[in-house]
Amino acid sequence: MLFTTPIFLFFFLPVFMVIYWLTPRFAKNATALAGSIMFFAWGEPLFVFVLLVTTYIDYRVSLLVDPSRNLPEKRRRAILIFGLLINVGILLWSKYTGFLVLDVVGPIAKVFGYTVGDPHIGLILGISFITFHKVSFLVDSYKGRAVPPRNFLDCALYIFLFPQLIAGPIIRYHDIGEQIHARHTSADDVIAGLLRFSIGFAKKTLLADPIGAVADRIFGLPAESLPVEYVWLGIAAYTLQIYFDFSGYSDMAIGLGRTMGFRFPENFNRPYISRSIGEFWQRWHISLSRWMRVYLYIPLGGNRASPARVFMNLWIVFLISGIWHGASWNFVVWGAYYGLFLSIERLVSLSGWPIRFPGVIAQLYTLLVVMCGWVLFRSPDLTYALDYLGIMFGIITPIVDPKVPDLAFVITKINAATMVIATFLAVLPDVVTPRFMTWKNSFVSRTSIFESASVLVKSATTALLLIVSSMAMFSSGYAPFLYFRF
Numbered sequence: 001m002l003f004t005t006p007i008f009l010f011f012f013l014p015v016f017m018v019i020y021w022l023t024p025r026f027a028k029n030a031t032a033l034a035g036s037i038m039f040f041a042w043g044e045p046l047f048v049f050v051l052l053v054t055t056y057i058d059y060r061v062s063l064l065v066d067p068s069r070n071l072p073e074k075r076r077r078a079i080l081i082f083g084l085l086i087n088v089g090i091l092l093w094s095k096y097t098g099f100l101v102l103d104v105v106g107p108i109a110k111v112f113g114y115t116v117g118d119p120h121i122g123l124i125l126g127i128s129f130i131t132f133h134k135v136s137f138l139v140d141s142y143k144g145r146a147v148p149p150r151n152f153l154d155c156a157l158y159i160f161l162f163p164q165l166i167a168g169p170i171i172r173y174h175d176i177g178e179q180i181h182a183r184h185t186s187a188d189d190v191i192a193g194l195l196r197f198s199i200g201f202a203k204k205t206l207l208a209d210p211i212g213a214v215a216d217r218i219f220g221l222p223a224e225s226l227p228v229e230y231v232w233l234g235i236a237a238y239t240l241q242i243y244f245d246f247s248g249y250s251d252m253a254i255g256l257g258r259t260m261g262f263r264f265p266e267n268f269n270r271p272y273i274s275r276s277i278g279e280f281w282q283r284w285h286i287s288l289s290r291w292m293r294v295y296l297y298i299p300l301g302g303n304r305a306s307p308a309r310v311f312m313n314l315w316i317v318f319l320i321s322g323i324w325h326g327a328s329w330n331f332v333v334w335g336a337y338y339g340l341f342l343s344i345e346r347l348v349s350l351s352g353w354p355i356r357f358p359g360v361i362a363q364l365y366t367l368l369v370v371m372c373g374w375v376l377f378r379s380p381d382l383t384y385a386l387d388y389l390g391i392m393f394g395i396i397t398p399i400v401d402p403k404v405p406d407l408a409f410v411i412t413k414i415n416a417a418t419m420v421i422a423t424f425l426a427v428l429p430d431v432v433t434p435r436f437m438t439w440k441n442s443f444v445s446r447t448s449i450f451e452s453a454s455v456l457v458k459s460a461t462t463a464l465l466l467i468v469s470s471m472a473m474f475s476s477g478y479a480p481f482l483y484f485r486f
Helices: 006-022 025-042 046-063 073-111 127-143 154-162 173-180 187-219 227-258 278-283 286-300 307-325 329-351 359-378 382-392 413-426 443-444 448-476
Strands: none
Touching: 006 025, 006 448, 025 046, 046 073, 046 127, 046 154, 127 154, 127 173, 127 286, 127 307, 154 173, 173 187, 173 448, 187 227, 187 413, 227 359, 227 382, 227 413, 278 286, 278 329, 278 359, 278 382, 307 329, 307 382, 329 359, 329 382, 359 382
């Protein structure tokens, strides 16, 4: 069950919300957990039982590794490793078995005259995000950073909470534990949450999906036959699509959490205005960047190590980030690609080079590097990506193919207008949550008339966005969120 399907929007969500709001406060966690399990079981009816069992194991492990238990350090560490191996093992089995068999073992076996078949292991819904939540919970419990769960229900709700279950944001138990223990949902929370949800829904259906149609048409053609204007248009479309698609999901998740009294961390902050690759990763998928920093980069030594070790740490972190995103060589190279540029920026910073590029030049450099990275991210395989990049920069001359459709078919006037609007919105401040919709100045807070007007504006905006977005959803058909494949 996904956010942009009729079964969720017009059946599950309204029924769940009514039941949740009518549930007494002491039972809200049980209601939220029951609804979240039903949500996940809709897409994974078998794995839901495995996830329940492993979550119970995580709960027991968290109690044993908690420093207050005063167990010997070696025993605590062994129990922690046991819990981590279970969770990471399930991720590796579900997501990487096929890649290891076909792309690693396959070529080696072929040298010796053997062939290997596809193991046909399906990707478990949301497994990457679920695993990161579980790993952070266990490590924070071991370090004493997490508020210990009062019972298994609290732990299970953290893992299963359906707004963030499938594609984040990646939330640490450290950040949400107190909210699970005690939270209050006001009418303002419900109104603000539904508005945030509707904005995300609109970003997905009104911007990401129409623009994505342009990217799909171009990336669906052979790379070597694409004229240069097609390749630049295709990656420009995908650059906008993935931002509005993923940030739209994050908005919907944050909004749904708000209606239940949860405050999730922000996940995007206008990443395409960044002036360096380092800044880009502080603004893009913020929860992933923080996770990588806390659980990989700092334990490896972070910035405190020697320059050579710092460069190695950056490469290791982004190689793991690339592999986490997908089981293919594209993502391995994508991770190494960002590791390279971050190392270069770090080297320039350490050298004390006095030259500083103007802001616009720095933004254009960053955007160009990011767009080239998205070619690796979007392409079906590494060969396609290299051909695509070669044509982008004039290294490869495209082969004229009369079957390539006219540009007017690839991008309609409506698609072009949508891309212009999306480009404008991507660099505007406070696009996701306009100030007049989220903040109250002292005059408004003291004046009931303006307070009521604010509520009416928010409610009307929410209703309008939901109606228009639903119409777009029904007219264009179902398009899954891009990050569901990870």
